[in-house]
Amino acid sequence: MKLTYEEVRNILPHRYPFIMVDKIVELEAGNKAVGIKNVSGNEPFFQGHFPSEAVMPGVLQVEAVGQVGAVAVLIDQEKGANAFLAGIKKARFHKKIVPGDQLEIHCAINKRVGNIGFGEGYILVDGEKAMSCEISFAIM
Numbered sequence: 001m002k003l004t005y006e007e008v009r010n011i012l013p014h015r016y017p018f019i020m021v022d023k024i025v026e027l028e029a030g031n032k033a034v035g036i037k038n039v040s041g042n043e044p045f046f047q048g049h050f051p052s053e054a055v056m057p058g059v060l061q062v063e064a065v066g067q068v069g070a071v072a073v074l075i076d077q078e079k080g081a082n083a084f085l086a087g088i089k090k091a092r093f094h095k096k097i098v099p100g101d102q103l104e105i106h107c108a109i110n111k112r113v114g115n116i117g118f119g120e121g122y123i124l125v126d127g128e129k130a131m132s133c134e135i136s137f138a139i140m
Helices: 005-011 058-074
Strands: 023-028 032-038 083-093 102-113 116-125 128-139
Touching: 005 023, 005 058, 023 058, 032 058, 058 083, 058 102, 058 116, 058 128
Parallel strands: none
Antiparallel strands: 023 032, 032 102, 083 128, 102 116, 116 128
16 A cells, blocks of 8 residues: 555654654555655755764654654554554664655554554665664553
């Protein structure tokens, strides 16, 4: 299953400048998703991170993984449900993400216990791993 930007916006409550997913290119409801984000030099965070060398902040990379995972778990939930990031483990940043990069964001949901879930994800840029992490979330 694929989702357009507008379909993603109907699932996630995030809006500009904090939505980190342009589209979903692969989706297995409740299990995993792959999203795309095109990183532009006009992103507001580049104004301060860093003025002399634009680099996407690591926390926003983790957020992107979390948003892709949220699409996977919220697609089957009632409208208005939200997935809140509850924890981050083993975050590793392998290469800088800069303007012009296209992020291929992967998130797999490994376990759910009630409204708590656990997943792992990573971002590829040009086929190379740029970051990886484990996340936990709460569905409300």
